Amino acid sequence: MDTVFPELTNQKEEAKPAHVDMSIEADGTVLWNGTAVDDAALRVKTVQAAQADPQPELHLNADRKVAYEKVAQAMSAAKSGGLTKLGFVTNPARR
Numbered sequence: 108m109d110t111v112f113p114e115l116t117n118q119k120e121e122a123k124p125a126h127v128d129m130s131i132e133a134d135g136t137v138l139w140n141g142t143a144v145d146d147a148a149l150r151v152k153t154v155q156a157a158q159a160d161p162q163p164e165l166h167l168n169a170d171r172k173v174a175y176e177k178v179a180q181a182m183s184a185a186k187s188g189g190l191t192k193l194g195f196v197t198n199p200a201r202r
Contacts, residue, residue, distance in 0.1 A: 126164040127156055128196075131181055133172040146184070153188025168196035 130138040137144055139152050156163050165185050169178045185193055 125159075125161075126166050127152075128166050128168065129181060129185070131167075131169040131173045131177055133170040135173060135177050137177075137181060149181070149184050150188060153185050153190055157189030157191075162190065162192065164192040164194055165190050166194050166196050168198075 128138075128140050130141075132138065137149055139149065144152060153165075156165070167178070167181065167185075169181075182193065
C-alpha cells in the first residue's frame with residue numbers, strides 16, 4: 108500500500124489582513140462594522156484598529172447623499188487614529 112503525503116512548500120503563506128467596514132448614512136450617521144458610533148467612539152475604534160498586527164484595511168462606504176464634509180471628517184479620524192490603508196467601496200449606478 109502506497110502512502111500519499113501532501114506536497115510541502117517552503118513558501119510563507121501571507122495572511123490577508125482583516126478589514127473594517129465604515130459606512131456613512133445619508134443622515135450622517137457613522138457605522139463601524141454595522142454599529143452606529145459617535146465621534147469619540149470612532150476615535151477610539153480607529154486607534155484600536157491601527158494597533159492591530161497586521162493593521163486592517165478600512166473600507167469606507169458613504170451614501171451618495173451625505174455631505175462631503177462628513178466623509179472628509181471620517182477620513183481624518185481614520186488618519187489621526189493611525190490607520191494607513193483606506194479604500195472606498197462604491198456601488199455603481201444601475202442602468
